[in-house]
Amino acid sequence: MHDTTLVGIDLGKHSFHLHGQSRTGTQTLRKKVTRKQLLEFFATAKACTVVMEACAGSHHMARTLGALGHTVKLISPQFVKPFVKSNKNDFVDAEAICEAAARPAMRFVTPKTEAQQTLSALHRVRESFVQDRVKTVNQIHGFLLEFGVSLPVGKAVIARLPVVLSEHSLPPRMVSIIERLHAHFKYLSEQIAELDKEMGRQLAEDDFGTRLMTIPGVGPITASLLSAEMGDGKQYGGSRDFAASIGLVPRQYSTGGRANLLGISKRGNKTIRRLLVQCARAYMQRLDRQTGRLAEWVKSMLTRRHSSVVACALANKFARTAWALAAHHTVFEPGSTTMSA
Known part of the structure; x- marks a missing residue:
């Protein structure tokens, strides 16, 4: 040895x-x-x-x-x-x-701290609960539809499910099944709310997560997940490397000196990519109330590109901004192109 x-x-x-x-x-x-x-x-x-x-x-x-x-x-x-x-x-x-x-150009993953692993586990558990809740809502809708009861789409109507059951004549055993599903739905909602509170408490103790919240459109869930997965950002050579690692840059297929850029690559952590795109769409929905260079850029892009393309481009900007906050220990200022301490 x-x-x-x-x-x-x-x-x-x-x-x-x-x-x-x-x-x-x-x-x-x-x-x-x-x-x-x-x-x-x-x-x-x-x-x-x-x-x-x-x-x-x-x-x-x-x-x-x-x-x-x-x-x-x-x-x-x-x-x-x-x-x-x-x-x-x-x-x-x-x-x-x-x-x-042993390869000189090999890229490595930065080991996570215990706090980062714990926060990552919270996100995975929450995601599992959310998926179970969606499945439960779909089962309730499906079972009721089999007996001729059509409910509006979504989970909001589940709150008035007891009234719906009283208004329709259903077999007692089917009512019992629906009530079990309703109780399971309420349990999952309570667990998700508790996990959200726990994430909020951990985020309040995390300096980087707090600074991520200064990015417009980024909420506690996205900020806490970025903090857990990105760390100090030193494993990436630059902001584009981080954006590429989560699949928000164009997929390239170039040969013979001819550059051919396709849609986004969709590589890496799909949860982070999905949340950043949702943050971009939330920002675009309130675009009339936004000011600064970023808002002007988004408005200009919307005149030339489809909103889905603009959402991905804006998510790319958010990813690069998040890396800059991690690497330079700064906060986001919407009125300028630079970050300030």
Whole structure:
């Protein structure tokens, strides 16, 4: 291990496969260990660079190994796949991680803090509850429609569901099913409201999240998710890199010196992209009350492009602005093109 400068780890639930290389790329380590053995191994090993795929458990392991004095890097799985040779197994994956990490132009993922992971988990739970609530509302609408009861579209009408049931003659057992769904809907709504309050409390303690709220159209949910996923923004070379990472830049298919730009690539975190587009649409709905250079740009774009194209372009601007706030520790000023402290 004394000649090992780079170690790739193929993460698992209970077992981990290690592949080590020297500075010249020669294999110096090939080992399978348990979680306890892994920590014991790196606790006594000479400081080196440890690389893992960015996946479940990788951020916690990165913090743990970093505390032991090692330099830890996380790499996106999509950048590791091209380096997997021949048949796939865990040791081959660990070797491919080393090969990918050794590339000079490789891009890495910044490990998340415990607070960022917690906030990210809150968002995933909230998203799950929202999807369940939509499914519950659709079931209520569908079941009632099977018995000839047509309700207006949306969840607002669910509040007066008891009145609707009393006005129509339905089988008692079907009424019981609808009431169960109604109770489940109210439970989900309460849980979503509690999660929103928890996000608000965490956002109030987060300086970056508070500064993100200065961007027009950006609310607490978008700001907290950006804060959790972006961090300090140092993993991106610039604002365009961050916008590209969430799929808000044109997909390129160029050859022979001829540039061909298509629609947005839709890569990366689709939740962040969706929220930023929703923020852009919310800003555009109140455009008559907006002032400044940004508002004038949006008005000018709407005279030449479809509103959906303008929404994506504005979401791109919001993404770039968010990166600038993270990288330069500034706040957004709508009346100028620069950010001020």
